[in-house]
Amino acid sequence: MCICVSCDCCKAKCNCKAGDANCTDLILALALPPIGVLRKRGLKRQFWLSVCLTMALFVPGSVYAVTVVMSKGN
Template sequence: MSDGTATCIDIILAIILPPLGVFFKFGCGVEFWICLILTFFGYLPGIIYAVWAITKEPAGA
């Protein structure tokens, strides 16, 4: 599967269940826990953070 397809699938998962999309991209790291907490506080903040985290450029790029 190409990187673009994987990112698209991660974004779709992030809209349906935000922590799941972040988990598939980053594992059980800080990004996942931030997304989980934001989703508990409100579904929309979780979606916004998940899409941002998935689409942001890596620090080294």
């Protein structure tokens, strides 16, 4: 997992690779699970599953969204 904040205040080099989760992705996955999944995976099956889980109960939707956001696969 890579969490980088590019603020130019510390001049630190970020070694994140494309596709790694960042703070924004994790916050969206916790606060608005379908939006976090949409941002990471697009309009695929994972998005619709996240919508259904979030509508059924918010906690399973959040857990699923964090799992999707943190996973490495496309």
